[in-house]
Amino acid sequence: MPEGFDRERWRLVSPYLDRALELTHEQRPQWLETLRATDATLATDVEALLREHSALQQEGFLESGAPSRPSQASLAGQVVGTYTLRSPIGEGGMGSVWLAERSDGRFQGVAAVKLLNASLLGAEGEGRFKREGSILARLQHPHIAHLIDAGVSPLGQPYLVLEHVDGERIDRYCDVRRLGIEARVQLLLDVLAAVAHAHANLIVHRDLKPSNVLVTNDGQVKLLDFGVAKLLAPEAGEALGLTREGEAALTPEYAAPEQLTGGHVTTATDVYAMGVLLYVVLTGRHPAGGDRSSPADLMRSIVETEPRRLSDAVPAPGVQDPETLLDSAARRGTTPGKLRARLRGDLDNIVAKALKKRPEERYPSVFALADDLRRFLADEPVSARADSLAYRTAKFVRRNRTAVQLAALALVLLAAGVAGTFTQARRARAQAALAEAQRMRADQEARAASEQRDFAFRQLSRAEAINDLNSFLLRDAAPLGKPFTVGELLARAQQIVERQPDDGNRVGMLVQIGRQYLLQDEDTKAKALLTQAEELARGSSDPATRAEAACALAWALAVGGEGPRAEQLVQQAEAQLPKQPQYAVHRISCLLSGNHVALELGDTRAAIERAQAAQTLLKESPFASPPLELRVLIRLADTYRLTGRYREADAAFKEAFQRLVSLGRDRTETAGELLVLWALAKRGLGRPLEAERLFRQVVQISSADGAEAHLSPTLISNLARVLRDLERLPEAAQYAQRAYENARRAGQEIAANQSLFVLASVYREQGALQRAGGALAELESRLERLLPPGDLQFASLALEQAHLAAARGDFSSALSGADHAVALAEANSNQPQYLRRMLRSRSEINLLAHRVDRAEADAAKAVGLELEAADPGTFSSYVGLAYLALVRALQAKGQRDEARSAFTSAVRHLGPTMGEQHPATQAAQRLAASAQTGGR
Numbered sequence: 001m002p003e004g005f006d007r008e009r010w011r012l013v014s015p016y017l018d019r020a021l022e023l024t025h026e027q028r029p030q031w032l033e034t035l036r037a038t039d040a041t042l043a044t045d046v047e048a049l050l051r052e053h054s055a056l057q058q059e060g061f062l063e064s065g066a067p068s069r070p071s072q073a074s075l076a077g078q079v080v081g082t083y084t085l086r087s088p089i090g091e092g093g094m095g096s097v098w099l100a101e102r103s104d105g106r107f108q109g110v111a112a113v114k115l116l117n118a119s120l121l122g123a124e125g126e127g128r129f130k131r132e133g134s135i136l137a138r139l140q141h142p143h144i145a146h147l148i149d150a151g152v153s154p155l156g157q158p159y160l161v162l163e164h165v166d167g168e169r170i171d172r173y174c175d176v177r178r179l180g181i182e183a184r185v186q187l188l189l190d191v192l193a194a195v196a197h198a199h200a201n202l203i204v205h206r207d208l209k210p211s212n213v214l215v216t217n218d219g220q221v222k223l224l225d226f227g228v229a230k231l232l233a234p235e236a237g238e239a240l241g242l243t244r245e246g247e248a249a250l251t252p253e254y255a256a257p258e259q260l261t262g263g264h265v266t267t268a269t270d271v272y273a274m275g276v277l278l279y280v281v282l283t284g285r286h287p288a289g290g291d292r293s294s295p296a297d298l299m300r301s302i303v304e305t306e307p308r309r310l311s312d313a314v315p316a317p318g319v320q321d322p323e324t325l326l327d328s329a330a331r332r333g334t335t336p337g338k339l340r341a342r343l344r345g346d347l348d349n350i351v352a353k354a355l356k357k358r359p360e361e362r363y364p365s366v367f368a369l370a371d372d373l374r375r376f377l378a379d380e381p382v383s384a385r386a387d388s389l390a391y392r393t394a395k396f397v398r399r400n401r402t403a404v405q406l407a408a409l410a411l412v413l414l415a416a417g418v419a420g421t422f423t424q425a426r427r428a429r430a431q432a433a434l435a436e437a438q439r440m441r442a443d444q445e446a447r448a449a450s451e452q453r454d455f456a457f458r459q460l461s462r463a464e465a466i467n468d469l470n471s472f473l474l475r476d477a478a479p480l481g482k483p484f485t486v487g488e489l490l491a492r493a494q495q496i497v498e499r500q501p502d503d504g505n506r507v508g509m510l511v512q513i514g515r516q517y518l519l520q521d522e523d524t525k526a527k528a529l530l531t532q533a534e535e536l537a538r539g540s541s542d543p544a545t546r547a548e549a550a551c552a553l554a555w556a557l558a559v560g561g562e563g564p565r566a567e568q569l570v571q572q573a574e575a576q577l578p579k580q581p582q583y584a585v586h587r588i589s590c591l592l593s594g595n596h597v598a599l600e601l602g603d604t605r606a607a608i609e610r611a612q613a614a615q616t617l618l619k620e621s622p623f624a625s626p627p628l629e630l631r632v633l634i635r636l637a638d639t640y641r642l643t644g645r646y647r648e649a650d651a652a653f654k655e656a657f658q659r660l661v662s663l664g665r666d667r668t669e670t671a672g673e674l675l676v677l678w679a680l681a682k683r684g685l686g687r688p689l690e691a692e693r694l695f696r697q698v699v700q701i702s703s704a705d706g707a708e709a710h711l712s713p714t715l716i717s718n719l720a721r722v723l724r725d726l727e728r729l730p731e732a733a734q735y736a737q738r739a740y741e742n743a744r745r746a747g748q749e750i751a752a753n754q755s756l757f758v759l760a761s762v763y764r765e766q767g768a769l770q771r772a773g774g775a776l777a778e779l780e781s782r783l784e785r786l787l788p789p790g791d792l793q794f795a796s797l798a799l800e801q802a803h804l805a806a807a808r809g810d811f812s813s814a815l816s817g818a819d820h821a822v823a824l825a826e827a828n829s830n831q832p833q834y835l836r837r838m839l840r841s842r843s844e845i846n847l848l849a850h851r852v853d854r855a856e857a858d859a860a861k862a863v864g865l866e867l868e869a870a871d872p873g874t875f876s877s878y879v880g881l882a883y884l885a886l887v888r889a890l891q892a893k894g895q896r897d898e899a900r901s902a903f904t905s906a907v908r909h910l911g912p913t914m915g916e917q918h919p920a921t922q923a924a925q926r927l928a929a930s931a932q933t934g935g936r
Helices: 007-022 028-038 040-059 123-138 170-176 181-200 240-247 257-261 267-283 295-304 322-330 336-343 346-354 366-377 389-399 401-476 486-499 506-519 523-537 543-559 563-576 581-601 604-620 626-642 646-662 669-684 688-702 713-725 729-746 749-765 769-786 792-807 811-827 832-848 852-869 877-892 896-914 919-932
Strands: 083-091 095-102 110-116 147-152 158-163 167-169 213-216 221-223
Touching: 007 028, 007 040, 028 040, 028 896, 083 110, 167 170, 170 181, 170 213, 170 267, 170 646, 181 221, 181 267, 181 336, 181 366, 257 267, 257 295, 267 346, 267 366, 322 336, 336 346, 346 366, 506 523, 506 543, 523 543, 543 563, 543 581, 563 581, 581 604, 581 626, 604 626, 626 646, 626 669, 646 669, 669 688, 669 713, 688 713, 688 896, 713 729, 713 749, 729 749, 749 769, 749 792, 769 792, 792 811, 792 832, 811 832, 832 852, 832 877, 852 877, 877 896, 877 919, 896 919
Parallel strands: none
Antiparallel strands: 083 095, 095 110, 110 158, 147 158, 167 213, 213 221
């Protein structure tokens, strides 16, 4: 316990210190500001302990006595037992956790090594650490991270080697994948199974919380950290002081009332914590509510205040911000009304019973809690129930047992006489119906077996035909070694297929070639070929063949602007596909084509739902295919990106790239395409430095010997756009000019338009206003020819024209253009990121036109919207630029005190995302320095 802290104060502060140590140095200031707003004294204590912790790390600790704890940097490469430490994973009050590799040569593997904190060295600290090892050694369960080894390092630090779990905390895992209530309950049942195993070994976890429950990418739950567990049966020779010290560890938000009041800790303590975990995972809210002003209020609420019913944690419209309410429900795969209805009743009662203040009123065990949750999933009666009419009736029966029994006997005798008359006739009818049902079932099973056999033969024949086609493309198409382009190879393949007799596989091969044309942006050729395939498929008796051809054609039609007809084809194809498992792959293919169609139609909700449905169907299907799983995951990630949900896109792209690496495909064309899309998601998050690194990685993959002459125009134009964000203007102009020329030669309209945007912006920044105007005029002509008037690219065009007018001093045209851009963005509510950026740019133009009040209003609104969209605890250049615009507006109004609070936020967001040398970062730093000196 640190000097100057009594037991109660340390008990309150230590969980917040643990949380602060888990954060990076960049995240801590914002977290401390939030804590200070609720409890200034607590924030001051935590800040002092962090300074002490930093000093101990830099200067060394206990240098003249016990072995000092090495700094984080020096621990890397240290051998601990049979493992070598590689990189830190986390740090808390008990110790630090490192990712380590097996280094004795017996086999390869990674693990998590937990080292005892230097401040706990000594007999008592080592005793508690060894106890954690003995606890974990007892626990062998698939949902508990198991102990691999334990010992003492060469520097005298006790350590545990634990299973390394690569996963997300359970609440984030559920939210990112938008799992429904049933799926969340199923995961929590796995947690309960792990806790039940611990209880069976006389171990109470005592610190159940989302960060201690991880879920891996394949949906496996792992329960972590039994370091604060209390043995129900004391260990032989365990010191009384050791037990007391261990009992002080807890996390206030997930502590049971008896933990906060010093009562006895039993298995009922874990039942309460599971109730809190259920509440948080199912609703996204804490049972103590979100309006607590201090940790003391939190503790008082846990001990004294009854939590709201689970279903009441989903407020009605008008009580909560509609967007927040809809987003919370959407994360659970439903709507607010349906979510309240699903939580109401059994789940209300189950969670309420688990959260009873008195331990004896809770479930008697986690087994009983798990049993009620399983009954809920099976739509069976649960043991937990409210004081309903049926419940009061049961109480009445127990109080008046004799009278009720006599009345029931009379009713039974009366009913028996009537029922006996019909018994024989009903029995005869039932036997006849049973015989008929058995015969029909046998017929159905025989037909199903025959259909499955025929389906398998068709699929085998189709696979052989496509394998033969692939062999031709890879070997026979160029027998003399002449180099072929992808387009030439596809044309040769098309000729071969069209000359073959129609043996039932011709449609499938045409569809394969047509899809490749689509991926090569050969839309006209794709449409012609897929139209031919769909016409041939109409005569097929196989529903999979008809559906596959129709869905592929729908994708081509949507790209060509025939969205309504494409959507009709998709719906017809999905309707005719049977529900049997063997058709799952075809249904997934149609869902992915339907995803493309929905995006072309601007129906973002349908696009996301179809991509998510494809992923769910693949997980439930007996058919396992890593390449198909990867294809579906990439499609879902890009759908998130295209609909402005960059956080989900970033996480999905990361998972997809890890799968590519595991498949050995990280240097392929698919890897390059994935990295490009991931970089665009990073740019959408406001992280241009990270985006540039990903684009450079694509360049290495795509260019031979580092040469960039044959890179795709799309890749080059996207790299140019990021370089423009980073204010590296000469380099951006060079890439944009090359991308524009190559795109025009290749007929790639999108890349050409994007390059013109970059060129116009760079020319304007460089003062070449005439060249900027020429680029914008050409761009406007191209957009009018290619796009409908309300397209968001016209908003970007109007805004760039407004900036150019402002640069020329024509503020009337500049303001008119900026207003038009904002109006177009507001009309496209399914792409909210455009509005945030348009408001910030209009603020800058208003400031140049000396419309200071409007500049402040636009900047303040932009800041609010950017903060809502940003991931908590992360940094975004868009947030930083919005703050910078607000600072400039406030300073122009002479409100230096109001501006000062925004300086730090602007610098904090701009530095990590755009670099310390970026003009915007330096401008924010200069403004901050000016504010500190009073403008002198």
